[in-house]
Amino acid sequence: MATDTDPEGGGIFGGEGETDRDRTGNAVVNWMENLSEAAYAYLLLLPATALLALIAFYPLVMTFIMSLQEDRTRGLEPLGGFVGIENYVNILTGNARLARQFMDVTMSTSFPFIEFGVPILQQALFVTLGFAVISVFFETIIGFGQAYVLDQDFRGRRWVRVAIILPWAVPIVIQGMVFFLLFQPEVGFGSDFMQWLGVFGADPLADSQDSFIIVLVADIWKSAAFMALLILAGLQSVDRSLYDVARVAGASPLQRFKMITLPLVLPALLVAMLFRTMDAMRVYGLIESTAGCTTVPSLTCLVVEAMFGGTRIYATAAAVAFMTALVIGLIISVYVFFFRDTEGGLS
């Protein structure tokens, strides 16, 4: 291309005053036109890199450095000297100065050889992992069902689609509010109903187990729609003629699902599950707006409480934040490891 053309040359070449190069014949544009492809690429990436460096990478490095320092609860400076991985050790052994422990497990001599220092639903790691696994499991199944329905052609599909996708677009605080009100004993009938079933105790929003279930249901309600959206996108890219071939070959609907739909949707399904797991591991807003962080302590809850709980344990908060990232990283590697062979899977 004529990137090396002299800008003044425009006049000589038949006097076309129309082109951009003539109109904006200033130094910056000329300089940009003359860059090599790689240099131009780096230039285009500069704004994104600058923003991400300032808002994402710099804080991550700082958080990591903070997590290696000592908590200082008195005095002006909240951070003390370098203590290495002491904060991490305290967190993993249940000795951190947190209101709720990250994990508090000790070996014991009798079956099952593991002892929980505090009830399991008061330990952030297990609450968060349990929440992620159970919610993603149900969301995948329900989301698949919803996507399957939305993939069919029927009258009024547009509106059914809007209705089923709608929970996904609901702000977290409103999602929390709906389920807070539903299970608030004074207002909602949810608690009465569950108590009648014998599942819930007297005050569900103050009971760890009951609140855990409430948070789960709330999350499934909203996020199944997200799953449905991503799976639907996968379903729609399946070549319809494959079904005709299967039909001619006499495949039953179940066989068609197992042999065509599932393998072809699997990449989209895995991406959706990965996104959802990452999101579920970061759960905070939903808990904060329903049961509260004391009842259902998630990993992010610990960080926020350590920062704003008035105890000024910033270094511990930073360490918990980094541990959370590590746990999420581990889960992602599990996904990538197990599904690396899936065709076109996790890019």
Next chain:
Amino acid sequence: MTDDTPPDRSDRAEQSAESDPGNHDAAATEEVPAHWHHARRMTDGGQPAKEGDVLIGEESDEEAVLDRGPFERWASKAIKNPERAYKSMFYTATIFFLLTTLFPFYWLLMVALTPEGRQQDIILTPNGFNPGAFIEVFEVLPFHWYMFNSFVIATASTVIVLVIGSLAGYAFGRLDFRGKLPMMLLVLVISFFPPAAFFIPLNDLFNTSVFLLEPITGDGTLYNTPGAMVLPLSAIFMPLAIFILTTFYAQIPEGLEDAARVEGTTRLGALFRVIIPLSAPGVATAGVLTFIAVYNEFFFSFLMTDGQPENWAPLLEGILGYQGQYEVLYHLMAASSIIGVIPVAILVVVAQEKIVSGLTAGGLKE
């Protein structure tokens, strides 16, 4: 299915004979298509859900209805034609999903319509009727102010993400350069971290006085300004947008861009006049997803302001604001939640086809 054929066929034969009593030959020839017709139905008897096939009551190939009860009739048809069974399963599932997704909204409306202090045991109908709650919402707190803040923050973030993400997406999708893959992975890595991992240093950073900002924010800090939310939220939702835009931009044929360049467009001009307009569905998808994500975000919205509407506190602070220290205004919490959902609901109604097709064509297809 085969043993059902004779009565059916004779039925149709009789019908056609009756319709044309004077001509027996015609009746005989008429019988052939009927027979044929049925045979065709048998060969595809097991097939569900061909496109446009699911509509109930749209089947033209139904045999003459005998004098049976509605359920019996339905059951026998379902046995003859499994299609119907699938169809009814499909409708059951659809209705179930519709009920479970929409009921919470309906119930929220019932709570909002119930006058204050009578919120016990609302299930399907409100205890009383008080649509005034939807006005009271704006009187007790300046809820419109909170919504405006959320709107500004979401719009600003979306614009920043789309502009910066477009530049990056163009570089990743259409240019060759060293270190492309590591850089893409680095961008992706950001979405692995919980917001909590960014929060502590960012909170410090936004509370640090920067001389340059003093004329704009007063004390020179970003805390309590829209910037304290727009910047982190743009950064956090940028990776997804970059990936969607990259796939879309990569699909535009090389020749179109070359043609524009030969015509004399600048490099940036080619991006903004050729690539972006041609990738409109992808840009729309990325924009809608970013807007909804920012509007819905909790973590930074909750922690980056002091909760005052004049300090750019978003929607979320407004909704939580009805939960005062001494009284909890349940009906206003419900009413404000409904009002808060309306903008995103409209967006979903307008853009649902775009979102799905956008995801199909872009992000997930690779």
